Amino acid sequence: MTITRREFAIGASGVLLGSVAAPFVRRAGAADSTIRIGVVNSMSGGLAAYAQEGQPAFEYIIKKINAEGGIKSKGGAKIELVQADDTSQPARTATEARRLITEEKVQLLTGTILSAQMLALTPVLDELKMPTLSVWAGGARSNYMFTLGYPYDRGYAQTMHDFVVFLRDAEKFNIKTAVMGYSNYEAGQQVNKFLHEKLKASGIEIIGEAPLDIKAQDQTSAMVRIRSLKPDVVVGLVTPRDGILLHQARYNLNYHGSIFCGGTGGYSDLSLWKDLGPEIGKAVLTKNLFGMTGFSAGAKIDSMQKIITELRDVAKLDRIGQGAIQYAQAGRVLQQVLETSASLERDALLDAFKKVNIPFGDPNLYVAKPKGLQFAEDRLLVDGSAMFIQWLPDQQQQVVFPKEFAQSAPRPRA
Amino acid sequence: MRQEFYKTLTSPVWLVILVLAVVLPPLLPSYYLHIVILALVYVALASAWNIVGGMAGQISLAHSLFIGTGAMLSTALLLKLGVNMWLGLVISAIISGVMGAMIAWIDFRFQLGHLSFVLITMAFAEMGTVIVEGWDFLGGASGLLLPQDKGDFLAFQFGGGIGAFWVMLVLAIVSILINVAILNAPLGYYLRTIRDNENAARAIGVNILRYKIAAMVISAMLSSVIGTAYVRYLTFADPYLLVSPIIIIEVVLFATVGGLGRAYGPAFGALLLVPLGEILRGKLGGTLPGLHYFIYGVVVIAVILMSPRGLLPLFEKWFSRMRPKAATSK
Amino acid sequence: MLEVDHLVTGYGGVPVLHDVSLTLNAGEIVGLLGANNAGKTTLINSLSGMYAPMSGRIRFEGHDVTAMTPKQRVEIGIIQVPEGRLVFPDMSVRENLLLGGINARARAHRPRTMDHVLELFPRLKERLGQNAGTLSGGEQQMLAIGRALMAEAKLLMLDEPSLGLSPLFVQYIFGIIDRLHAEGLSILLIEQNLNLTLRHAQRCYVLERGKVAIEGASDVVKDDPRTRRAYLGL
């Protein structure tokens, strides 16, 4: 070792002293002309993929807002982001949020905040009363949290159910039986519960479950199970990584006996094609597969098209999927909240969240919401719906559902 | 030997701790109070683990089951069946104790070697994770959210913050004192004999099964109780934390780096490493992703290379060098 | 051939050998006697380089070897047959012998030395493919000596070669020792069996609590009343 004991002793006492003294060293108050937003993300650990895709888009939008004159109703105040990493562990989301709120004195909080993080944050937000915008949570248990994620029930489950019924009734697909194929983690299980009920109520027989082990390196066995059950449709929430493995397994077994629909990331992420490789992508993505998504490069929504081009050409992001769009949307929602809020007091901000309205057709609406973007009483999106797409051999997507955005009818079963 | 224990009980250090405990928390900002509470949780857990891992030399990775039972079961009993959490704490502790006794019995019955014991307890822990994540009663993968802590003591609520601080302080001290008591009692002597040479212990007629079970049950029940108190403080019963390999890996790390088998070693490790990890993440978490963990890992490696017997022995050596008289009187 | 000057060795800062000096001339058998814990095995392991001495020096064939590693000492021909044989149990007799000759100096001539060893120990030849762990104690001792010969020993150090063997085997092993001596090998012999050692060695050293208590020709040592006392550790 090159570190001597003396050096270590000095270093160690430094760390100790620092940790003891830190609370008593008050940081200089932030200048009045900046608004501090805390961003607690999973930048490392198992869930790092979400924030690593979204964060650059978010920073780009915030930079743009600042460049265009900041928050005008607050005298052109600039937004300052204060970042934190929860290492994909919900308990640390709570810790970091506490630090951002009490030490960094942020005025708003945001971040990926998946479902488990949302639950872990709830007691801290209730205690410290900090208005918070989650980018991805499917629920919001604290009165202070709003979320852009699809609600489990009226978002994910309802959209998937509606699409399956649409295929059966409107498009005359032969769909009588289903297997629930979903990523076996909190959101996957939650959505599955609701979806299961809804499909049953609509007369579809559930003949089996195929939960995907989220730690597995290969899903061929799960696909063998699905193949042996031979359902008409396989449906459920699938994460991007499980999606890659699931489609790979489908390719391996050359199984096209069922229609696969679900998502979001695992069926519709733009990077799927790249992650699978062109050959496998072409063989499985364009056959009997429909993906749920909140955004599609092919959707006939001008504002969405514009932000995609902008993130690609101006911000030079190399990965533009739903994550990036969702984060960009979060930036715009926060902008509106800050603009319309009477003051920077928490109650005012909370009120402003409740009044958020980005109508359909607004240039700042990046996600596909036919009814626009507003928060309901439960602080989840009023319009939790999403689209369904199908893939084309040239790696483009076509929206097939809902009718408002559809570019084409669903491709018949192969 | 008992004398040693009473000497510890009447030590003036307690007065200092009491004064600090009364004066400091109200002055600490909430984030730093939180770090102190976290450190105390891990002091308590590492000390509880030390009873088997350090003294008996049984490196159990199954402790996440006990912590998890204390946390998830008591929460589920309250939310699903309306069982008071105090009662839930007792039920969980008893179940943990039974599981601990079974593991100790398996260890004895099948004469597991050190490494087999590590790996089998690891497999038990993994199985526990899978079961909890697939069992709706315990909340499945989503976990369970406790009602807000309103400070109703009879409902096992301590009002968060300073209340939680006191609960954790008491648990940490109890956990350490149990360590001191065992080390100075015949049980501690037998455990060390078993650890150092199980065959010799058998040859001189030590009832190995009895002491192994005793150590494991005490440690398991203690871990379970700490788990219940911890989840009350967290409010969110998260299976990915409380029943996962993550928590047990951390507990073993703190205990080992602090000084295994010593009464204060594990506590020392947790007191140093928990704040270090939190502060590194706080300061560096917003920069390059992974950097804070990277540095933490480097520090862990450096510390181990510098003091392969644990930090506490190293500090004692420094201390005795500074005060040679204290060393000679020992 | 071997000169040990004022050697002090110990573990963890506590000396076990205090100021031990001894010499061994080329072609000699020297006996090393003493009660349990007198420091015999520590001494032999110091000579093999397993412990770094706290002070003193060791010379071999005129060169200072004090700072040499065990490997280097093997390469210059200081070979130990350890107490309890310590053959490699899960390897065949042949593999054990090959390992004996693994050092840089001996490696090239392994086929030749192997023939020599097998001629010396015909029993090993019969058991060549058998795992060493399945051999009897006496056979293991043969293997341990054979393994050391494979290393082309110049100085052979035997630690308790008769331990746990039947009288018949003890006789056989000492016959071999005499034969090796006749072939010109220098031998340092540690033995519990006092009479046997005194009979085969030309000179003896008696260790007592890490110090040389008595030294001299075997006859002299034999008659010294202190020998029995030291030996019994009284």
Place this chain on the structure above:
Amino acid sequence: MAEFLQALAQGLLIGSTYGLLALGMGLVYGVSGVVNFSHGDFISLGMFLCLALYSAFALDPYISLVITVPLMTVIGGLVYWYLLRPMVGHQFLMVVQLTLGLSLVLQNGILMVFGGQPARTPSVVESKLLILGDVVVRVPHVIAFVVSFAMAIGLYIMLRSTDFGRSIRAVHQNAHSAALMGIDVSRVQTLTFALGIGILAIAAALLLPGTPIQPAQGLRYTVITLIVVALGGMTNFVGIMLGGLIIGLSEAYGTIYLSDTLGMLLPYGIFVLIMLFRPQGLTWSSSR
């Protein structure tokens, strides 16, 4: 029946790669008693090195081996010499903690360089399939299967018929005695550790085609490896390959026929039972 056969093929192929992952750990445990908790992160490192070589020079992972194997071997040697060797003679658990620290460093070092997105490394064989009646298998898996067994046999022969191999076994069976034979024990331990990590570089490349990789995956690989090594009796290569197959098969059959929680419990349950009733591992002879 088709399911049964497909599961059999799947289990055997995946299981053989588990065996390959475990060979290196068994080797290292045998000569130095180190249980390396950063094992899985070294696999990650091997995979990300292949990714880097693909990004920079468009190298196929199978070709990258020419570079990654020597590189990882050297890294392994340095790690043993500077980090693990000083710990010889200290508490087993402390060494484990050191490798855990190393795991943090590796995992987050990879994260800092490559980011946390799942990444794919293309290979010419990644989409090739082999169709045998009802059973379809992926060519990369078949390659991995063949190489795994070839490696196991190669190592077995190396250990039996070379001086280096015999030195490794000598150190494993009795380090003191080996030193008395003039074997430099530290050097053998270092080289063995280096070799163990070098083997991982091969395993990494074989597993890579079609596997999305992430920096956080290491612990999963470590756990599987530990289980397989333990099933094999820690140092027995035949047992280790057998252990890999058992875990692979129980995963495949568990997922297909039991699904859900019960299916995921199956490999652990089988592991515990085998460990209790055959603590010495799967093979009968104690030799290796």
